[in-house]
Amino acid sequence: MKFTYSWLKEHLETKHQYNEVVDKLTAIGLEVESAQDTGLAYKDFIVGQVLEEEKHPNADKLKLCKVDIGREKVDVVCGAPNVTKGMKVVYAPVGSIIPVNQMKIKAAKIRGAESYGMMCSEYELGISNEHDGIISLEEDAEVGSSFADSSGMNDILIEIGITPNRQDCLGVLGVARDLAAAGVGKLKNREFKEEKGSFVSPIKIEIQDYDMCPAFAGSYIKNVKNVASPDWLQKKLKSIGLRPISALVDITNYVMFDQNRPLHVYDADKVKGKIIVRSAQDGESFKALDENTYNLKNGMCTISDEEKVLGLGGIMGGESTGCNLDTINVLLESAIFDNVNTARTGRDLSILSDARYRFERGIDPRSTLEGIHYATQLILEICGGECSEIVLSGKISDSLNTIDISCKNIVKRLGLDITNDEIILILNSLGFGAKKNGESIHCTIPSWRQDIHGEADISEEIIRIKGYENIPTSNIRAISKVNKHILNSSQKTISKAKHFIASEGYNEFITFSFSDSKKSNFFGEVEKLKIINPISEELDILRPSLIPNLLGSIKKNIARGIDSLSIFEAGSQFSSTTPEDQINSICGMKYGLRNSKTWRNEKKEFDIFDVKNDLLNVINHLVPGNKKISISDEAPSWYHPGRSGKIILNKKIEIGYFGELHPRIANKFKIKTRVNLFELMIDNVPLTEKKTTNKPQLILSDFQSTTRDFAFILDKDVKSSDLIKAALNVDTKIIKSAEIFDLFEDKSLGNDKKSMAIKVILQSDEKTLDENDINSLSSKIVEAIEKSTSGTVRS
Amino acid sequence: MVDFTKLEQEITNSLSKVTDLESLKECRIKYLGKKGEISLLMKELANLSGEDRKTQAEILNTLKNKTLGLIEDKTEELNDKNLNEKLSSETLDVTLPVSSSLGSIHPITQVIEEVVTIFGDLDFYVAEGPEVETDYNNFTALNTSEHHPARQMHDTFYVETQTDNMQNVLRTHTSPVQIRSMLEHKPPIRLIAPGKTFRCDNDQTHSPMFHQVEGLVIDQESNMSHLKGCLEIFLKTFFETDKLKMRFRPSHFPFTEPSAEVDIGYTKKGNQLIIGEGDDWLEILGCGMVHPKVLQNVNIDPNSFQGYAFGMGIERLAMLKYGISDLRTFFECDLRWNKHYGFSPLNFPSLIRDLS
Incomplete structure (x- = not known):
């Protein structure tokens, strides 16, 4: 909310400096977002008076003027058509800066005539768009005085952020009241005068639904003359950035910003019959003052007459009964509208208005009558006319809520020692009418505080005024420990996995949890993942997989000229939009050269064995010790069917996939390079708590080990794992390891054939193997492999 | 011879x-x-x-x-x-370049790990919740009724599924983890909940997805002075300066009462923010005493138990601590950015070695 310091001081009598007041605002929860000295731009400008003016000898449209600026008399060449002898003007001396264009005034020779300084228009000062002539000040402006002082431009524009609970501070009066409570001044007494009407309002008010509108006060004023507002009112509205319209409208705006009391004024001659406050009917429509037509629904609160909807209660008036300069008779409205209904209607119709903002936060019911009397007075003063008796339909509740609080509880909540007496003092300064009542304090909640319901709310009031800086700092380590573990097993696993994968050369990326349905349908059922109000068409679903967003990032990095990239993301992916259907996953991707931009002769591209290696390494890191890992070629459909695999842990856990991205998907993403990736189903990593810190006993054989190599000619589709399995199964005790060490294809081997060589290490735990043992084992190995693979040993 | x-x-x-x-x-x-x-x-x-x-x-x-x-x-x-x-x-040109084989950890991960390290030392466990939430957990249980003006400030994303006839949402803050945790555990409770959050807002200073960390303490004695003590330790440790100045300011959140925003003192030297020096203030987090209605909503008796909660933006912490100037760059996936602002994977934040 915006207001000026001078406006605030109309309600607050204070001896404090303005910066103390500004600091106090923030300290009591009315956060100052900006405070700017509005006179600063005008500090160099002086009130001058034109002593002489004559035509410039060399230019038809220019005049030579002599201007009295108090300390001296200066020559100024002026082009304004309205400059006349005796006129009081705003003089910009040499060296001053013109606000509208930041131009610095210099002494100049204009068509041969000396000119020192300039006389300014409103446009040049940034006050308005008026640039046809220079400003003509009031006759009483003192020559030589500061323009900012004499014109009231020396002010401070303050903007504060009002939290949704502080509806009471949506008017300057409320802000002053809070400041006074906080001890930086005294709230000025307002003279409240009831306007006694001289006749009965010819427009009756009928409320059909008291839940929507508990009370509606009306004042009929006849024979007004709607004019431009007087200077003081225009200045006030302009000072907070509002555009003056006409006296009737300006007065209602002024009362709203001053006293947080929204009002509305109807052209009474356009109202047909009585005013009816009623629910809208489905299908009704209404043209509002913002010139938009709104389709209304049952349940919305309308102000209607006997023919049509005139306005939306608490939100916006209508065009049909708007006031203009020809308006003669008016009806002034001051009402109470239900906050929930106002909020719902405003939201459904997407209307933002100052009235809605106030009504949906709750309005002080007592302002209803005070506001209508005050505004009626102003109308009579400015526009003349005669007012009716105030009509009130409905009921304004007189009773105030009360609450009993315990000092002990307040101290316990705040951690601050504060006495009963101080609490009472603070509450009374805020208007709570607090009284000691045995052990507790009895508080009456002021009508303007719609946000106070319980003891916790009162505790905030107390500490707000006492000052948050007075809360002591207590050591929380003194309180005994409550948690056995900080991270659970799953969190530890994810953290370990991230660091390990990054140590394998992958850079961690974080992408949105949203993705593009058009590019994600390869990875899941996108219809089940829709966001109702997406930020853009390309982010219209929850991601079924980490892959599409990472592919998007790969594409961007390729475009940036990066020829080799290893990235990963650890995050959530979704199978539906219910809270339960979210899992964690980690996806790593690589493309390009294994050694980017190297001078070495190793310009080999990443392949699936790189990602397979990385994935197996991380699985070994996460699941240390004995385990069984098997690999099959059944990877999900987004992988290249012939270049991908699935890793199974302990025979049944699908723990990860690896392979080359399916070329069809690469195409869809317009990625031309091969992308290899792995996915780690991190939620499937077994989370067994460690039972012991001991590792299994290590048995090392001291007997000599022997290595034997065998090569086989095999069909191309025989898998290396079949060879290894066959070899190991010959004697699981003596055969310590079996590894593939050579693989090649050649025409000489036959069509669809390949050669694969296996290295086997033989070692007994009981004796040194002799030649016979070794030969016998070797033939068994050859036999077993030939049998299981239908291959033949190469001699 | x-x-x-x-x-x-x-x-x-x-x-x-x-x-x-x-x-x-x-x-x-x-x-x-x-x-x-x-x-x-x-x-x-x-x-x-x-x-x-x-x-x-x-x-x-x-x-x-x-x-x-x-x-x-x-x-x-x-x-x-x-x-x-x-x-x-055999002489070689030893100045020929070699390349690092290490990747990098994202600053968000780093900052979350730093936060977890500090609060872990203060006995807070790490709780989690889903990114899709029920309307009840995200708003109603947190004392934010359907028509509360605060709800409109949240710019909520809605999804097509419902729970109890209310549209599910992408959580707008990490606070619903408070609700889940309090329904699951009886007090005493001391937790933090880092995670992703979502608001329908996308401009220079807003990203539709960002990260927060929530803190919650419920027991029989924790009051505002403990909240102040807790945040003071955290902020000084996190920003690695004992000179840090902290200011509590009244504010409003529907789920805390009293509520406060916390500012830290800073000064600007050139383009650099220096935390712990100077007289300017920077908002860093929101906090307060848990509202009695929130406790009632999770079947905890507010007459026996009380406590505090706080929430802060991870990106903001990262930006201030590591001098990252643009929020949106966190998710742009530009390798050059990740290499520049990322962290060594072998660096685990620690209070006995280094936090960063």
Whole structure:
């Protein structure tokens, strides 16, 4: 909310400096977002008076003027058509800066005539768009005085952020009241005068639904003359950035910003019959003052007459009964509208208005009558006319809520020692009418505080005024420990996995949890993942997989000229939009050269064995010790069917996939390079708590080990794992390891054939193997492999 | 009689002319081989007798030993020479570049781990919740009714599923984890909940997805002074400065009462923010005492239990601590950015070593 310091001081009598007041605002929860000295731009400008003016000898449209600026008399060449002898003007001396264009005034020779300084228009000062002539000040402006002082431009524009609970501070009066409570001044007494009407309002008010509108006060004023507002009112509205319209409208705006009391004024001659406050009917429509037509629904609160909807209660008036300069008779409205209904209607119709903002936060019911009397007075003063008796339909509740609080509880909540007496003092300064009542304090909640319901709310009031800086700092380590573990097993696993994968050369990326349905349908059922109000068409679903967003990032990095990239993301992916259907996953991707931009002769591209290696390494890191890992070629459909695999842990856990991205998907993403990736189903990593810190006993054989190599000619589709399995199964005790060490294809081997060589290490735990043992084992190995693979040993 | 002096002279001469190991070997064979000159003369000793044999044997032995010595010296000399030649031929340009094989950890992960490390030391466990939430957990249970003005400030994303006839949402803050945790555990509770959050807002200073960390303490005694103590330890440890200044300011959140926003003192030197110096204030987090209605909503008696909650933006913490100026760059996936602002994967935040 915006207001000026001078406006605030109309309600607050204070001896404090303005910066103390500004600091106090923030300290009591009315956060100052900006405070700017509005006179600063005008500090160099002086009130001058034109002593002489004559035509410039060399230019038809220019005049030579002599201007009295108090300390001296200066020559100024002026082009304004309205400059006349005796006129009081705003003089910009040499060296001053013109606000509208930041131009610095210099002494100049204009068509041969000396000119020192300039006389300014409103446009040049940034006050308005008026640039046809220079400003003509009031006759009483003192020559030589500061323009900012004499014109009231020396002010401070303050903007504060009002939290949704502080509806009471949506008017300057409320802000002053809070400041006074906080001890930086005294709230000025307002003279409240009831306007006694001289006749009965010819427009009756009928409320059909008291839940929507508990009370509606009306004042009929006849024979007004709607004019431009007087200077003081225009200045006030302009000072907070509002555009003056006409006296009737300006007065209602002024009362709203001053006293947080929204009002509305109807052209009474356009109202047909009585005013009816009623629910809208489905299908009704209404043209509002913002010139938009709104389709209304049952349940919305309308102000209607006997023919049509005139306005939306608490939100916006209508065009049909708007006031203009020809308006003669008016009806002034001051009402109470239900906050929930106002909020719902405003939201459904997407209307933002100052009235809605106030009504949906709750309005002080007592302002209803005070506001209508005050505004009626102003109308009579400015526009003349005669007012009716105030009509009130409905009921304004007189009773105030009360609450009993315990000092002990307040101290316990705040951690601050504060006495009963101080609490009472603070509450009374805020208007709570607090009284000691045995052990507790009895508080009456002021009508303007719609946000106070319980003891916790009162505790905030107390500490707000006492000052948050007075809360002591207590050591929380003194309180005994409550948690056995900080991270659970799953969190530890994810953290370990991230660091390990990054140590394998992958850079961690974080992408949105949203993705593009058009590019994600390869990875899941996108219809089940829709966001109702997406930020853009390309982010219209929850991601079924980490892959599409990472592919998007790969594409961007390729475009940036990066020829080799290893990235990963650890995050959530979704199978539906219910809270339960979210899992964690980690996806790593690589493309390009294994050694980017190297001078070495190793310009080999990443392949699936790189990602397979990385994935197996991380699985070994996460699941240390004995385990069984098997690999099959059944990877999900987004992988290249012939270049991908699935890793199974302990025979049944699908723990990860690896392979080359399916070329069809690469195409869809317009990625031309091969992308290899792995996915780690991190939620499937077994989370067994460690039972012991001991590792299994290590048995090392001291007997000599022997290595034997065998090569086989095999069909191309025989898998290396079949060879290894066959070899190991010959004697699981003596055969310590079996590894593939050579693989090649050649025409000489036959069509669809390949050669694969296996290295086997033989070692007994009981004796040194002799030649016979070794030969016998070797033939068994050859036999077993030939049998299981239908291959033949190469001699 | 053989002229031993001449022979010795000849041996010395020919060895001095040797320049490679091959000719040295030839030399050795010529004099000391089975049919070498010295060996033959040794054999001939057998034909001599008495004093002659003794004298000549002595001379021959001396000559043989001297020759062996010379050959050994020469061998060493030639080996040295060969090695030097090899060394000079093997010289490499050691300034040729090598490449690092380490990847990097994202600043968001780093900051979350730092936060977890600090609060873990203060006995907060890490709780989690889903990114899709029920309307009830995200708003209603947190004392934010359907028409509360605060709800409209949240710019909520809605999804097509419902829970209890209310549209599910992408959580707008990490606070619903409070609700889930309090329904699951009885007090005392002390937790933090880092995670992703979503608001329908996308401009210079807003991202539709961002990260927060929530804190919650519920027991019988924790009050605002503990909240202040807790945040003071956290902020000083996180920003790694004991000079940090902290200011509590009244604010409003539907789920806390009293509520506060916390500012930290900073100054600006050039483009750099210096936390812990200067007189300017920067908003860093929101907090307050948990609203009694929130406790009632999770079946905790607000007359017996109380506590505090706080929430802060991870990106903001990262930006302030690590001098990252643009929020949106966190999710742009530009490798150059990740390499510049990322962290070594071997760096685990620690209070006994280094936090960052």
